[in-house]
Amino acid sequence: MADRTSEAADNHGDEADAAPAPVHGSLKDLLRLWPWLRPYRGNLIFMLVIATAAMVVQSVLPIITAALIDGPIARHDSSGMYPLIGLALLFGVLEAVLFGVRRRAMTTSALAIETDLRRDFYQHLQRLPVSFHDRWPSGQLLSRVTSDLSTLRRFVGFMAVFFFANLAVIVVVLAMLIRLQPTLGIAVLVTMLPLAFGTRYYEKRYNVEARKAQDLTGDIATGVEESVLGIRVVKSFGRRGELLRSFTADAERLRGAELAKNRTLAKLWTVIGTYPQVILAGVTFFGVMSVAHGSLSRGDLVAFITLQLRLNWPLMAMGWLIAGTEETISATARLFEVFDTASDITDPAEPIPLPGSGTGNAPAQLQFDEVAFRFPGAATDTLQGLNLDIAPGETMALVGPTGSGKTILTALVSRLHDVTAGAVRIDGVPVDRLSLDELRRTVSTAFEEPTLFSASVLENITLGRPEATEDEVAEAIEVAQADFVHDLPFGLETRVGEQGMSLSGGQRQRLALARAVLGRPRVLVLDDPLSALDVHTEAQVEKALRRVLGSTTALVVAHRASTVLLADRVALLDGGRITAVGTHSDLMATNESYRDLLSQKVAEARV
Numbered sequence: 132m133a134d135r136t137s138e139a140a141d142n143h144g145d146e147a148d149a150a151p152a153p154v155h156g157s158l159k160d161l162l163r164l165w166p167w168l169r170p171y172r173g174n175l176i177f178m179l180v181i182a183t184a185a186m187v188v189q190s191v192l193p194i195i196t197a198a199l200i201d202g203p204i205a206r207h208d209s210s211g212m213y214p215l216i217g218l219a220l221l222f223g224v225l226e227a228v229l230f231g232v233r234r235r236a237m238t239t240s241a242l243a244i245e246t247d248l249r250r251d252f253y254q255h256l257q258r259l260p261v262s263f264h265d266r267w268p269s270g271q272l273l274s275r276v277t278s279d280l281s282t283l284r285r286f287v288g289f290m291a292v293f294f295f296a297n298l299a300v301i302v303v304v305l306a307m308l309i310r311l312q313p314t315l316g317i318a319v320l321v322t323m324l325p326l327a328f329g330t331r332y333y334e335k336r337y338n339v340e341a342r343k344a345q346d347l348t349g350d351i352a353t354g355v356e357e358s359v360l361g362i363r364v365v366k367s368f369g370r371r372g373e374l375l376r377s378f379t380a381d382a383e384r385l386r387g388a389e390l391a392k393n394r395t396l397a398k399l400w401t402v403i404g405t406y407p408q409v410i411l412a413g414v415t416f417f418g419v420m421s422v423a424h425g426s427l428s429r430g431d432l433v434a435f436i437t438l439q440l441r442l443n444w445p446l447m448a449m450g451w452l453i454a455g456t457e458e459t460i461s462a463t464a465r466l467f468e469v470f471d472t473a474s475d476i477t478d479p480a481e482p483i484p485l486p487g488s489g490t491g492n493a494p495a496q497l498q499f500d501e502v503a504f505r506f507p508g509a510a511t512d513t514l515q516g517l518n519l520d521i522a523p524g525e526t527m528a529l530v531g532p533t534g535s536g537k538t539i540l541t542a543l544v545s546r547l548h549d550v551t552a553g554a555v556r557i558d559g560v561p562v563d564r565l566s567l568d569e570l571r572r573t574v575s576t577a578f579e580e581p582t583l584f585s586a587s588v589l590e591n592i593t594l595g596r597p598e599a600t601e602d603e604v605a606e607a608i609e610v611a612q613a614d615f616v617h618d619l620p621f622g623l624e625t626r627v628g629e630q631g632m633s634l635s636g637g638q639r640q641r642l643a644l645a646r647a648v649l650g651r652p653r654v655l656v657l658d659d660p661l662s663a664l665d666v667h668t669e670a671q672v673e674k675a676l677r678r679v680l681g682s683t684t685a686l687v688v689a690h691r692a693s694t695v696l697l698a699d700r701v702a703l704l705d706g707g708r709i710t711a712v713g714t715h716s717d718l719m720a721t722n723e724s725y726r727d728l729l730s731q732k733v734a735e736a737r738v
């Protein structure tokens with residue numbers, strides 16, 4: 132499966148990080164689904180054959196009726212009707228059985244295809260770089276993974292089959308009509324042709340409107356998600372009314388788009404629904420004339436009209452199928468907008484193993500060599516010509532004014548973002564030459580915003596190292612001073628995160644710290660890891676953390692002097708460059724901006 136998405140991604144590598152832009156899609160987009168349909172092709176073909184057979188069996192009944200009228204009924208021969216009635220019954224039962232078999236087969240395949248696509252989509256989302264997720268509203272991704280995929284399932288399991296089965300019925304019935312009465316049959320065929328062109332106009336309109344409605348559904352999902360996640364802020368700032376108004380406006384826009392879709396659909400149905408009636412009136416008129424002139428038997432006229440009536444449903448259903456197909460085309464286009472976004476943060480073609488990787492958890496050297504970083508689409512570099520050398524086992528604190536780029540610098544180590552110039556090296560190997568697996572085993576990060584997942588405390592701590600031993604978990608809990616977990620209702624098994632217990636900011640931060648220090652990584656990156664802790668807990672964590680820092684290479688973003696004191700040396704980041712490196716006392720003595728910065732932070736902390 133992975134190959135399918137990367138195949139798609141490779142074709143569009145340069146479109147990385149594109150923000151959502153409405154692409155209306157075409158039938159070609161449906162063909163691109165083939166890799167996901169291929170494993171189920173046997174079942175799909177079987178469904179198609181069964182559905183077509185059931186529809187064609189239906190069309191045989193008028194022929195039996197004609198034989199009854201022109202045969203036993205015309206001859207007043209009641210005994211002659213039994214074989215024909217038996218045959219009609221047989222075909223009727225056959226039709227019912229075929230419908231049952233098809234229904235069962237199609238649900239199974241369509242659900243399997245939907246599941247595969249959903250899994251691949253999710254997998255692809257996880258591969259995409261952080262910069263992609265920064266740009267795409269989450270609701271747009273959510274609506275693709277839910278409603279667009281459901282549209283696709285309905286199409287594969289139902290509409291596509293009917294589309295072909297209907298087409299088969301139309302062809303078979305037209306052939307039968309031409310055979311029964313060639314002139315009248317050809318007339319029916321010719322009069323149907325303009326219908327195909329007439330519907331094209333509505334199809335195009337419907338496609339544009341369907342896309343608009345699907346995008347608006349994504350916007351609504353984003354709005355709901357933001358207001359649910361930010362419910363505390365919303366309530367405390369009394370913004371409920373405002374958000375409701377904005378949500379109602381979005382909902383109104385969606386309603387408008389859905390209404391526009393339905394108006395177009397109503398026109399399409401009117402055209403498609405009227406047409407067969409007009410043809411039927413013509414057929415009845417000319418058919419009756421033909422019977423009067425003796426060129427058509429009564430039985431054949433009944434068969435002709437009944438057959439022609441059989442065309443009504445497939446023709447009318449075409450309106451519905453066309454709408455469904457257009458909706459599926461734009462749902463598929465929306466899915467491929469994401470699939471086509473390639474991740475530029477991938478494994479190198481020939482990864483270089485880390486020199487010290489065989490020697491357990493020996494601390495590694497971490498170097499920033501002429502590093503520059505610019506956000507996609509930004510006009511200037513956030514970091515430029517940045518050099519920093521952290522020796523194995525050394526702890527380097529990173530201090531700088533707010534917005535100076537400390538967080539982005541730490542993100543470069545585990546390749547959440549890639550440098551735009553220069554290199555970040557671990558033991559001399561540029562991080563983009565290491566396999567992502569090895570890199571993420573080597574570097575462990577605690578982010579400024581501690582995210583917990585709806586899982587147990589244990590699962591949250593062992594997220595990056597599920598193989599960690601009980602002792603390692605106990606040590607990590609101790610280092611992070613997170614023993615409060617033992618007092619939770621189910622201890623380490625207590626569910627936390629969105630669907631579990633809500634923990635305090637300081638508790639979340641300590642769990643995130645335990646997750647980062649678990650198993651003593653070779654390189655530890657901590658982005659202001661103690662900011663939410665009270666002074667007493669902070670001192671305890673610092674004491675325990677010192678033990679870990681002695682045996683790992685660490686880069687610690689620090690805002691407080693107490694955190695800075697954990698480090699062997701301090702680097703001062705200003706204007707996207709490292710402007711000074713030295714011990715805390717040296718910098719306090721010699722560097723005015725460092726002094727200002729820390730005294731300002733101390734003052735802030737006291738307030």
Ligand SMILES: Nc1ncnc2c1ncn2[C@@H]1O[C@H](COP(=O)(O)OP(=O)(O)OP(=O)(O)O)[C@@H](O)[C@H]1O
Nearest residue numbers: 265506509513531532533534535536537538539540
């Ligand atoms: N997507 C983006 N495009 C352009 N600039 C961005 C983007 N995201 C962040 N920035 C800018 O990059 C700069 C560095 O941000 P960063 O979060 O690394 O700062 P920081 O030093 O960690 O700040 P703080 O101490 O407040 O956490 C900031 O000025 C920020 O506004």
